[in-house]
Amino acid sequence: MVLTVxxxxxxxxxxxxxGYGGIENVVATLVPELRRLGVRVVLASVASSTLPVDDRLxxxxxxxxxxxxxxxxxxCGVAQAHLNGVVRALRERDDIDLVHDHVEAVGLATLTAMGRDAPPVLHTLHWDLGKHPDLYGYVDGANRVRVNGVSAAQLARAPQALRAHSVGHVHLATPxxxxxxxxxxxxxxxxxxxxxxTPGKGQHVGAQLAHRAxxxxxxxxxxxxxxxxxxxxxxxxxARHNPDVRYWYEQVAPLVDGVRVxxxxxxxxxxxDxxxxxxxxxxxxxxxxxxxGTAVVESLALGTPVVATARGCLPELIEHGRTGLLAGAADELPELVHTANRIEGNECRQEAVRRFTPRVMAERYLELYDDVRRLAG
Ligand code: UDP
Structure with missing residues (x-):
């Protein structure tokens, strides 16, 4: 039987x-490979999307x-308007075997609220959930709705109510x-x-280090x-009411001299590339x-060593001394930048070819789709 997602x-x-696009990059990487593995994909996105799929809304x-x-x-209102379109489509058609949802919080809430009207749902968590403990509380009791993380570290920080509905993690990949x-x-x-x-990515720390070191x-x-x-x-x-714009003006721009940074x-x-x-x-x-960390696995695939603070998913993706250098604290980073040439570009590339291909990611998602459908009964 052909699976329709x-x-x-x-x-x-x-x-x-x-250009930039976190979730959209993940979908663009995953979908072609799922289709090569025989899955029918209906893409819920915006009309200007050009990714080849079997059907779209x-x-x-x-x-x-x-x-x-x-x-x-x-x-949330914009996300909700989009989700309302998805819900309408799910009520009108009977060919969907599973929803793979990527819309933060609103997606999970909306699909959970559909109850038994919704097909089984796998919601992929894309954010650091240690920061949003309340957002996801409402999955309690939803047997048709499961979640997966993009790293073990991310899931470990997720609220217990969410972890109880997890079917595991799938690392990100790159074509x-x-x-x-x-x-x-x-x-x-x-x-x-x-x-x-954005503050979490630490561009201000990088810029300070560049000047200092x-x-x-x-x-x-x-x-x-x-x-x-x-x-x-x-x-x-x-523009300054946007927190990332404020971060830029207050903490990064003063260090951007056009030469060193x-x-x-x-x-x-x-x-x-x-x-x-x-x-x-x-x-x-x-x-x-x-x-x-899509950009982390992209760097490996391009043969460029990663130098990073050992936070979140980094220790899962990078082997210190072989595919990159991990620091316990930011002040260790300059030394690591200066010695990054001891990491072989080819070793980085081979690691990506082994672990971070679209095929590896798609096969793992197929396993999770099976789990989600089985658990939904
Ligand atoms: N990206 C890009 N151009 C840029 C900055 C980022 O194409 O100027 C892409 C990057 O290559 C990666 C994605 O945007 O594919 C960012 O993903 P990541 O997981 O690193 O960050 P986040 O999803 O947290 O923004």
Missing amino acids: LMNAGPWLSVPPP SVFADGQFAALQRPYNQV LATTERKSPVEPGDHVVILGRI GFRLVLAGPVGPYHRPTELSAAGDA RWVGTVAGRDR ELVASARASLFPLCWEEPG
């Missing part, structure tokens, strides 16, 4: 995402990423681990931090909904418990 990627960005024409800067209740590597890029002398510019640092990623330095400055003071905005496609592949190291000076 409704993959709910949410309303924030198209799939694949135009959407409420919004385009990604609602900019709405994420509004107050939290309005953000870069399967694509043929192009001719080696010219090595640069820079260190890169790739990711959303004398290495060149490139910051790549959006600040709130702003992808380019020009967009951010055009937005003016009105540069911000290049969001990078995509080949530019992103070359920026990371040519770096001496990918730096993760984390100030939170990193839940999944």
